Amino acid sequence: MKWIVNNKKDVKAHTPLLSKKNLCEVKTFHESFEQYKKTPLVKLDGLANFLGLSNIFVKDESFRFGLNSFKVLGASYAIGKHLAQKLDKDISELPFSLLKSEKVKSDLGDLTFVATTDGNHGRGVAWMAKQLGYKCIVYMPKGSTQNRLNNIAEFGADVSITDWNYDDAVRFTAKQASKNGWEVIQDTAWEGYTEIPKWIMKGYSTLAQEAIEQLHGTVPTHVFLQAGVGAFASVIASVFVSTFEKNPPKIIIVEPEKADCFYRSCKAGKIEAVTGEMNTIMAGLACGEPNPMGWDILKYCADVFVSVPDWVTARGMRVLGNPLKGDNRIISGESGAVTAGLLSISSKDKYKDLRETLKLDKNSNVLLISTEGNTDPKVYRNITWDGDYQSLI
Ligand SMILES: Cc1ncc(COP(=O)(O)O)c(C=O)c1O
Structure with a gap:
């Protein structure tokens, strides 16, 4: 130590x-x-x-x-802020009941959230995506356990364990997102990615x-x-x-x-x-x-x-x-x-x-x-x- x-x-x-x-x-x-x-x-x-x-x-x-x-606290607030920004609204105008309404969904259209996780962050993103009715893709680092994968899949996300460590999996996620037009909900920042x-x-x-x-x-x-x-x-x-x-x-x-x-x-x-x-x-x-x-x-x-x-x-x-x-x-x-x-x-x-x-x-x-x-x-x-x-x- x-x-x-x-x-x-x-x-x-x-x-x-x-x-x-x-x-x-x-x-x-x-x-x-x-x-x-x-x-x-x-x-x-x-x-x-x-x-x-x-x-x-x-x-x-x-x-x-x-x-x-605790991780869902971050994922839910970031997704809330992100969607508020897309709708050109303040988050104070978007309590959870409204955020998950059909009206908001039809205004925003289909969205896919993507994240890298060792378990808990991805579970929070998948949970929030399910609550709001959007798609979710989650990548996990090499060595992640099947139980942790199942905890995320439970919320309908498409989850897979990659061959990389956490930091390389984050880079892969960002690349996939830019190729496919997905929304990256990541709990770490890099140059040009700080708001979420x-x-x-x-x-x-x-x-x-x-x-x-x-x-x-x-x-x-x-x-x-x-x-x-x-x-x-x-x-x-x-x-x-x-x-x-x-x-x-x-x-x-x-x-x-x-x-x-x-x-x-x-x-x-x-x-x-x-x-x-x-x-x-x-x-x-x-x-x-x-x-x-x-x-x-x-x-x-x-x-x-x-x-x-x-x-x-x-x-x-x-x-x-x-x-x-x-x-x-x-x-x-x-x-x-x-x-x-x-x-x-x-x-x-x-x-x-x-x-x-x-x-x-x-x-x-x-x-x-x-x-x-x-x-x-x-x-x-x-x-x-x-x-x-x-x-x-
Ligand atoms: C249970 C738990 N505690 C603490 C942390 C650390 O959070 P951070 O990566 O922001 O340091 C994590 C991150 O996933 C976590 O899952």
Whole structure:
């Protein structure tokens, strides 16, 4: 395990991704869905006491829209914004009921959405396409599991597993889309493609807004965020740093060591990619190229970048799934539990340096986000029952 303190941190240099009006617009859009319900913010007092911390809160995104992960927040808002733009309307005029109406459909004609995914983002795009009655094509990177493919196919999308890693599959998707006139709904940005990824990032802000309300005035001192391309971590960091601007929480970014592009970028002082196969059980975090908009935020807002081996998230899944007396159980998947795994070892003598670097102590109010539930039951069982995570990659 490795970590690096971000010497370039400068929250004043950071421009918040969303204004107060923007935040409100995103949340109002999500609230217009009949499936909308705040996901639980679970307080783990037993674990906080065990680790010598004041409070631990875990936002449990396995309950999001019945889809087992937060990702649909981004896909739905970006598709909503995209369609609003096509109709020359403001998204505030297009609540979900209207967006899925026959009138909107006949105004827009046939559309096909396309995305690359390791599972959760594509599921969100496929779900939204089905709700609105459009076609959806999804490409998955090499090594994606059949269960994750099935989770997407369930919503009528045409899904296939490619021979490439995530970043190359994204490039393939963009090429196919331009050849066939499809709408790319991708959660990472590249030169000339920034609008939709920015809307996806903004869409995730709903969960941060909910968490702040559910904290009922408790000010978080530490927010731990897992990163793949960093769209999720950066927008959540941006919302927390700008909401608590007088006393911003420490932002700790956690990545699999096989795909630790933010850790490397912090070290290099500029964007650094990881290439080739990224063999990690944290499928949602197996991305080698930082989203440039994400890097622009995290380079100013993050305190520490941590690069961890797979056993850390395997431990997190077991810790959350087997709570201490009085704590609620949280079902968290491989990409959801890594921050809990890291926190859970921080009281061990062996990780004293890490605890000191993160400044974790009896006054710490820690927020974690379990970004997915049990998204692949076979993998979840292998890890939590058999302690087997090596054979999965
Ligand atoms: C469950 C889960 N958590 C976290 C992430 C990371 O999000 P990002 O790629 O924006 O860093 C993903 C990405 O797919 C995910 O599926």
